Amino acid sequence: GAGVSQTxxxxxxxxxxxxxxxxxxxxxxxxxxWYRQSLGQGPEFLIYFQGTGAADDSGLPNDRFFAxxxxxxxxxxxxxxxxxxxxxxxxxxxxxxxxxTQYFGPGTRLTVL
Amino acid sequence: AQTVTQSQPEMSVQEAETVTLSCTYDTSxxxxxxxxxxxxxxxxxxxxxxxxxxxxQNATENRFSVNFQKAAKSFSLKISxxxxxxTAMYFCACDKLIFGTGTRLQVFP
Numbered sequence: 001g002a003g004v005s006q007t008x009x010x011x012x013x014x015x016x017x018x019x020x021x022x023x024x025x026x027x028x029x030x031x032x033x034w035y036r037q038s039l040g041q042g043p044e045f046l047i048y049f050q051g052t053g054a055a056d057d058s059g060l061p062n063d064r065f066f067a068x069x070x071x072x073x074x075x076x077x078x079x080x081x082x083x084x085x086x087x088x089x090x091x092x093x094x095x096x097x098x099x100x101t102q103y104f105g106p107g108t109r110l111t112v113l
Numbered sequence: 114a115q116t117v118t119q120s121q122p123e124m125s126v127q128e129a130e131t132v133t134l135s136c137t138y139d140t141s142x143x144x145x146x147x148x149x150x151x152x153x154x155x156x157x158x159x160x161x162x163x164x165x166x167x168x169x170q171n172a173t174e175n176r177f178s179v180n181f182q183k184a185a186k187s188f189s190l191k192i193s194x195x196x197x198x199x200t201a202m203y204f205c206a207c208d209k210l211i212f213g214t215g216t217r218l219q220v221f222p
Contacts, residue, residue, distance in 0.1 A: 033210065042117075042204050042212035043158070059210075089156060099146055099208045104158035 002026070004105035006092050012111045013082055021077040021108045025094030031055075032075050033102060034067055035091040043091055049075060050098060082112045115140045117205055119213035126195045127221050133180075134190045134216045136205030142166075146208035147181070149190045152215075153201040161203070164188065195220045 005024040013019050025032050031050055035043035045059040049069045057067075064082075069075040079086055089109050093102035116139045126132035138147065149161040164172045164181050171179050176196075180189045192199055200220045205213040 035210075035212075040215075042206075042214050044212075045210040048210060056210075091158065093158070101148070101160050101163055103160070104150075106155070106157050 004092055004094055004103055006090075006105040006108050008108060009106065010109045010111075012113065014113050015082060015084060017082050017112075019079050019082055019110065021079075021090050021110070023075045023077070023092030023094075023105060025073060025075070025092070026103055027073075029094035029096050029103075030072070031095045031098050031100070031102075032069060033093045033095075034075070034077050035093070037089045037091055037107070039088075046077070048098075055098070079110075082110075084112050086110060087112045115142075115207050115211045117207050117211050117213040119205055119216050121216045122214075123217045123219070125219040125221060126192075128195055128197060130195055131191060131193045132195055132218065134192075134203050134205075134218065136188045136190070136213060138186050138188060138205070138207050138211075140186075140207055147179075147188045148206040148208070149177070149179070149188075150204045150206060150212075151199075151201045152204060158204075162190065192218075197222060 007022045033048045034046040037043045047057045052072045064080045067077045089107040091107045093104045095102045118137045145166045147164045151159045151161050162174045162177050176193045178191045202215045204215045
């Protein structure tokens with residue numbers, strides 16, 4: 001079956017702009033996770049959804065970052081007023097239920113000029 | 114707070130040999146899961162092996178096995194008969210969404 005997909009694969013934007021990153025989880029997976037990975041680092045947790053609700057958003061760095069999952073499937077990570085420090089690979093993962101194995105998408109590489 | 118520590122930034126091994134990657138963690142949970150993920154240059158994160166903390170038996174998956182020492186909070190990964198395709202970054206993770214900083218493994222022919 002299809003794995004986790006993320007679009008776009010690459011996004012280049014200018015400082016101060018707004019961006020949206022999309023994640024399509026594996027069908028039937030109730031849990032969805034967003035991570036940010038900087039060069040040479042491990043994934044850094046941002047937010048986790050169980051169904052439509054954000055079960056844990058403690059990793060969001062500030063109020064410029066927001067994520068939604070309105071129908072419990074596709075999720076969108078939204079970044080307002082982008083800064084150069086937001087440049088990273090944004091990874092999405094999904095799992096059948098919380099604490100189960102997470103299956104990762106290929107990531108979106110965001111570059112803020 | 115949970116933490117995961119990988120103290121080996123880089124490791125290398127010759128093809129067909131065995132290598133062990135180290136990981137220590139800290140958690141206040143009683144029941145938890147531990148994972149090893151592989152991330153090749155393509156950047157797709159792939160699950161290698163998973164261990165449930167309440168199980169005493171070490172998990173194995175073909176050439177991959179773990180040495181899980183719950184009291185010591187240690188969770189090392191052993192790769193036997195290393196293959197060139199094993200070259201990648203390896204991340205240890207605890208189920209509360211915490212990853213280590215990774216170990217870059219290079220397998221030489």
